[in-house]
Amino acid sequence: MTTTLKQGLRDGDLVLGTFVFEFATLGIGRLAAGAGAQFVIYDAEHTGWGWETLGRLVATTRDAAPLIRVPHAARTTISRALDTGARGVMVPMVESAEEARDIVRWAKYPPDGVRGAAFGVAHDDYAATDNVAYMRRVNDEHLVITQIETVAGLAAVEEIAAVDGVDVLWVGHFDLTNSMGIPGRFDHPDYLAALDRVAAAARAAGKHAGFMAGGPQEAEMLIKRGFRILAYGGDLWIYQAALRSGLSEVRGLG
Secondary structure, eight states, rough: HHHHHHHHHHOOEEEEEEEEOOOOTTHHHHHHHHOOOSEEEEESSSOOHHHHHHHHHHHHSSSEEEEEEEESHHHHHHHHHHTTTSSSSEEEEOOOOOHHHHHHHHHTTTTOOOOOOSSSSSSGTTTTOOHHHHHHHHHHHEEEEEEEEEHHHHHHHHHHSSSOOEEEEEOOHHHHHHTTTTTTTTTHHHHHHHHHHHHHHHTTTTTEEEEEEEEEEHHHHEEEEEEEEEEEEHHHHHHHHHHHHOOOOOOOHH
């Protein structure tokens, strides 16, 4: 599935998925895939989920690529996320090319990185296989997503984009506006210029710009700016918005 994501991005397609923050059910990944999501990002930064929960979510996701947003950049967190079977990692608050290079090294097996080797476990579906060929394949297939969500990260975005092995520059919009001193000002010209800078840096380096869009109008704005991988909201907000809309409509009938 991550091969499909990467190929779609290389072909210039719009790649769409969603976040999951709240509903740690065994069906949530398949529900998202059935709705048309090409990937599902399970959040470990803003939730209290442990590895057992994340492992079950990843294992029961089919027909969409399961990804994990780790809480911070560390070798053990990145390797454990991938060893659960996640097909890629998203790392928050990336602020330098040096940090991005470390993230890539931790996410990839030798000779491209230093990821520890354990086979016949969750990430390879407990299968006996050609382990050397497997390492080469997943080094190429798995996604490495670096989040640009601070002033320091924005200042270094061109250098981060140039790091081999980084696939996506993902804007963390609220954190970025907080860092810029304009919290929640998503119409501010400095914020809009930051979006353009990230998209341009990604394009110049042959990488891709990503974002969690809150709705179709925001998604349209991002697509026009060159963002090609978008998460459509997150489970809790989608559920609440749909329920609110339905209840409001039914209430109006009374």
